[in-house]
Amino acid sequence: MNPSFDPSLSTSGMRPPLTSADAPSMADSLPSINFGFEDLRNRMAQFTARFDAFIERGRKQVLEERNQFKIGLAELQEDERMKQRDIEILDLKSQTHQQTLQKEAAEAAEMHAAISSVALERDSRLAKRDRLKQQIDETQKAISQKQEAQKTHARYLDAQARLNVPELEFWQDYLCLRIEGAGREDRLKFVYTHLLEKDWEAEAWFELGTASRDYAVFHTRPKVNREALERELDIVNEDRDFGAFLKRMRRLFVDTMK
Secondary structure, eight states, X not given: OOOOOOGGGOHHHHOOOTTXXXXXXXXXXXXXXXXXXXXXXXXXXXXXXXXXXXHHHHHHHHHHHXXXXXXXXXXXXXXXXXXXXXXXXXXXXHHHHHHHHHHHHHHHHHHHHHHHHHHHHHHHHHHHHHHHHHHHHHHHHHHHHHHHXXXXXXXXXXXXXXXXXHHHHHHHHHTTEEEEEOSSTTEEXXXXXXXXXXXXXXXXXXXXXXXXXXXXXXXXXXXXXXXXHHHHHHHHHHHOOHHHHHHHHHHHHHHHHO
């Protein structure tokens, strides 16, 4: 606080009159003035202390704010680093997920292809099964028809045999012939003896098939000329004279064994 201004202390008021010869000297006439330097010094010291304290507080505040800024910046950098790491992890997971989806899609496509292949194979097998079933039915039908024809023919042969028993006995005695089984129901074996005068024990035979209306010869011993045999079969299948056929077969064996 500045001291109050006292007009009485003004230098203009203390100026001595120039015309007075006996006026005191200026030095003697100067009043005693108290400027308050000590108070001013104290006040300046207090101000300096307050200013230094203010500066110190400001410096500390600046340092503290700078430290807080560094800490905040470090936290932000760490947070950014963590977020970047999270982003990288998410990218990796996304890539892994994408790869998994692609793999699953490939597996699904492969599975669908396998299912389609199995379905095609199943359809093929079902179609094949149906064809085989149809073939089996047709074969069974043909077998049934053949069996029925064989039964009919067997009944015919049985009836003929009953009628021709005396005739067969005649030919057996007349041609030195015996009839044997050939191991199958539809075949007979006719064996001739006394074919050669020089060897009465020599035998010749043929195996006759009776499964159908037309006779067939499957085996002969000894082997005879095939064309001659076919001619004999054509004749007997045409005229149905079995006795004459047996006689011609004996003659064919005799000609072969000579």
